[in-house]
Amino acid sequence: MNGALAFLSDYTIQNVAFGAAILGTISGVLGVFAVLRQQSLLGDALSHAALPGICLGFLLAGSRSLPAILAGALLTGILAALVILVLTSRTRLKTDAAIGISLSVFFAAGVVLLTYIQGTGNASQGGLDTFLFGQAAAILRSDLYVMGAIALVGLGIVAAFWKEFKLVTFDPDFAGSLGMPVRRIETALTLLIALAVVVGLQMVGVVLMAAMVIAPAVAARQWARSLGAMVTLSALAGIVAGASGALLSSLASGLATGPLIVLAATLLVIVSLLFAPQRGILWSVIRRRRAAHHLRGRQVLATIHDLASAHHDTSYPAEQSMLDAYHGLGTGAVLSRLEGRGLVRRTTHMPQEGPHWELTEEGRAQARESLGETPPESA
Structure with a gap:
């Protein structure tokens, strides 16, 4: 217990965990709007576009000044976000093409600037390339203040314009009919994604930051049925992924924090895709199996009913082997389930020919209902 407390009280571990929580919150909240607006690749473009800005900030400051x-x-x-918006609104380019152009051009410019800086021999440029994949262990308490301030600004804007963002996200045409400046609101949402990217640069880096914008929102989408619930769950998923990845990297020396955070977020996505109620793959498989069982049961009931009608005997005993031949499969399991539901019952009839089945009163009613027949008493 004392060892665990000592571990958690470590200065570096605290900084990394708090930084990861800040990143998870802001990226989780803002990533929801990117995912719902089908702009998941936007985070990838803006994170790569941050590289030339990192280099320019270093050149202007002359040191690795985080602000x-x-x-x-x-x-x-x-600037990259505005380029994407201009290309999509002023040309015939689709959003994915505009994002690809912006990502490539800005990242190429960033690589050129980074190569130039590395060739200048400036001693303070050491470690500047860590912004590509992040270096969480280098975060200082003062860096947390900067990250926290940026995150608070982004979250404050979302809270202040929640109704506008919500309406534009789900129905921009209706928002426009109400007189809302849809284009400006969409631009604001896009620029907020850039804020989230900036917060995560030192934690997970330029290359992996896109995953932190997308993954928590995708995981939350599987569980939530409203925007408020999705935003809350996405923020929690981001915090869990960030904190767990940060702590794992602290426990195992030599493991990079950024990739572990992304892997933790990816694990949350996989679990959500598999096990989330209603939308999870597992539940979908169960629902399909249940639907198939139900359909097969109705078909067997209808067959027994048709045989009884053809013989003008509501209690006609249908031979199981004949049902097997008609449906082209073994109906034993289906008949057992129907018997358990009180729809059919075994009957003794020519034992040498195998088991026979007849409909119960409830079974006849269900068979008539599935066939759309009118009950005899109401005819």
Whole structure:
């Protein structure tokens, strides 16, 4: 117990865990709007577009000053977002093409600037390339204040314009008919994604930041039925993924924090896709099996009913082997389930020919209902 407390009281571990929680919250909340607006790749484009801003911030500050680097990253991220919006609104390019162009151009410019900086011999540029994949262990308490301030600004804007963001996300045409500035609101949502990207640069880096924007929202989408619930669950998923990845990297020396955070978020997505009620793959398989069993049961009931009608005997005993031959499969399991539901019962009739079955009164009623027949008493 004392060892665990000592571990959690470690200064570096605390910084990493708090930073991961901040990142998980802001990326989880804002990622929801990107996923619902079918702009999941937007986070990828804006995170890669942050690289030239990181380099420009370093060149202007002359050192690895986090405020300057994040300001530069935010600037180029916003510029990339505006390029995407202009290309989609002023040309015939689709959104995916505009995102691909913006991502490639800005990331290429960032690589050129990074190569230039590395060739200048500036001693303070050491470790600048860690922004590609993140270096959570280097986070200081002062860095947390900067990250927290940016996150609070983003969350505050979402809270202030919640109704507008919600309406534009789900029905932009209706929002436009109400006189809302839809284009400006969509631009604001896009720029907020850039804020989330900036918060996560030091934690998970340029390359992996897109996963933190998408994964928590995708996981939350499987469980939630409303926007408020989805945003809350996405933020929680982001916090869990960030904190667990950060703690795992602290327990095992030599493991990078950023990739572990992304892997933890991916694990949450896999679990959600498999086990979430209603939308999970497992529940879908169960529902399909139940539907298939129900359909097969109705077919067998209808066959026994048709045989009884053809023989003008409501208690006609249908031979199981004949039912097997008619349906082309073994009906024993189906008949057992129907018997358990009180729809059919075994009957003694020519034992040498195998088991026979007849409909109960409830079974006859269900068979008539499935066939759309009118009950005899109401005829």
